[in-house]
Amino acid sequence: MIANQALKDRPFGTYERSLAFRYLRAKREYGGIAIVSILSLVGIMLAVAALIIVMSIMNGFRAELIDRVLGNSGHIRLYTQNYPTLELDELAAKLESDREVQSVIPLVEGFVLASSSGVAQPGFVRGISPTDATKLPFLQSDLFSGSLDEFGDGRFGGDGILLSERIARGFGVRAGDSITLIAPEGASTMGGVVPRKKTYRVVGVFEIFAGNANPMDDALILMPLEQAQLFFNFRGQYPFMELKLTDPQAVEAIARRLDAEYLPSGMPYQTWKQIYRGIVGALEVERSMMRLIFAVLITITALNIITGIVMLVKNKGRDIAILRTMGASRSTILRVFLMIGGILGLAGLVLGLITGILFCVYIEPIQDALNMLTGGAIWNPDVYGLPYIPAQIDWFEVSFAAGYAFLVSLLVALPPAWNAARLDPVEALRSE
Template identity: 35%
Template sequence: MILSRYERMIARRYLLPGKGEAFILLVAGFSLGAVMLGVAALVIVMSVMNGFRAELFDKIVGLNGHAVVQGIGGRLPDWRDIVAQAKATPGVTSAVPMIEQPLMSSYNGRVEGVLIRGMRTEDIRGNASLTGNVVMGRLASLTPGSGRIAIGSRLAESLGAQIGSEVSLISPQGQATPFGTVPRIVSYTVAAIFEIGVYDYDKAYVVMPIEDAQTLLLMGDAAGMVEVQTVDADKVGPILAPLVEKIGNRAVVSDWRTMNAQLFEALAVERVAMFVVLCIIILVAAFNIASSLIMLVRSKTRDIAILRTMGATRSAMMRIFITVGSTIGVLGIVAGLLLGAVFLFFRQGVVNFVQLVTGQNLWDPSIRYLTELPSKPDPAEIVAIVLIALLLTFLATVYPAWKAANTDPVQVLRYE
């Protein structure tokens, strides 16, 4: 929409009404602020939701793989054959045997439920989710028969354990006696403490060499499962289809979507719901723009009539008032994008400040899984937000501009 010189001049004049029209300027300011807050809220919420999903996906898949091959009854006696078949499957990048079993841990009279994870030493050192998040100690000291383990940071806090502490692991699979089965209790030295960033993992996981886990659980040479990584997590089903046929009834293959279906489906539904609800804020801002333009048209009726008698066309009036309303919308959108970017950059500081002022724990990791507020802006979504805001703003200017264009100068100036 190209404006002539006089149209641009009038549009600039109407964007800053005179002294007697301060109320119109106030309403226009509220409209700009509403657009700014609506756009900022959409950008912030969608970025945080994207970051939450991405962080959860990276941490869950990084530790649990894209899929797992679980043995019937929790045992895989022929795990070496399954590992070889998995690695030979096109699209599979790694296959890691492991043992995973819930047990109890005890230290200094404190008892916590834990999840034992036994892995080969080369797999422990090659797992980026573990090696990249060690806060104390060294994973390299975890060797078969050493009696050393690595535990999560939250578990260490709950037990009061540190590097060098002797933590007892209690297994119900013990020796049978005339009085029943005696639980098996074995003490291990804490050699490393890690913090993955997912509360449930940091609170429960105990990592040890697979040989030690086999000894603790009396499993002999068997493994519990094989963790599989593929080239594309979204295509894990088709990639592993040949492996499922080869395995047959020996084991069950479960991918990350099956194991975490409820969590990721809930996140997807919440993203859509939040997007729709926050779009209503922009819609309300668009109504504010429409109301401010309607008041501007009514206050400028005499000016419009004079312009029409001087030769201004209906289309010129339409362009002037559409430009005024669209300018308010564009300024609000730009301000909203800047506000959203600033908030996302200082998001954790804002959360900490609000927690300090209110005394409330707004980001409890035991409820929200992650230890920090994540963020991952999506350029495509931001473009969509801008386009939606522009469209609603433009539609809000059409009716007031049409009323201005249809002003009858004869009726207005009859008694002047």
């Protein structure tokens, strides 16, 4: 009676769990779990850890790339050339009062030909007010040379400009030297169209990112907003306004809300994801493909569970037959061996989670140790412009790895568990 009652325990109850753990703990000579199942546990652990580590490093590089791309630009660009300056100033004040908008920056932009000491190369000028310039990330620390003190001083913003370090290096100039800028559109005079050019004084040299990691370093020139309006013939106009948001990843939803609440009807705008859709699309494809590759890897390692459970079922055929004759149902036997696969998968994914997360958390000392062993061959900061490999843990990826590994472990354990449940007790005892 007591044995019968135990055999009819609730699904996945104490009796079924004790059987599953008993079979897992049994030594191999007593028909216990095969070594191949232990190896499958290790394989799941390594696959889950690799998925978390690789996706975290990819997320870190993605965040760094976005920071570099957006380090000099906003998250939403408004095209405001046809609107009066007074109206735009009022709009900027309203937008800056929104909780999801960090700042609104009026801009004048244009391409120029820069020349100095007989050397000429193209440049990209961004006209920005001195106050807004201090909000740019790469100008919030010490400049490569010079300072921001004289930027914007003088009539109509003065004649002081800021150069990127690589332009300054190409011209051989530094803070205090002069450089001539020529606009592509000339000025109309009685004698015809003459090139619009002016000589400016370099008051500072900045570096967006070290390690030649940002293409804007090759061309960027910052000019006071008022001076840029004069130079590019945009007097009293802001051709563009850029918005910095508190959450750049939610830019589409925020842009739609701001358009409905603040923007004049018909004012065109673009989000950074639209402007850089090629980069965003490539990153998304890369992320999806890497997730797929590691999902296949987890599946392959989990398939070894089938071999282990098949061998366990064969070794425990007599036990299964006795349990069936004592009243255990087929569903009980199925659940016992299904739990064995689930336990192996769960143990593997837990160990993988711990390994992967600890690796990402302590990636800097790990990198230092590897660099010491390999003589600095693992990571060269001068090439990438980063002191360490970036790793940013994405808890969605962690959840995906854990959920997928556990689900696959149950699915691959189902066929041998089903065969164990269908085992004929008479045939099993006869073969013994």
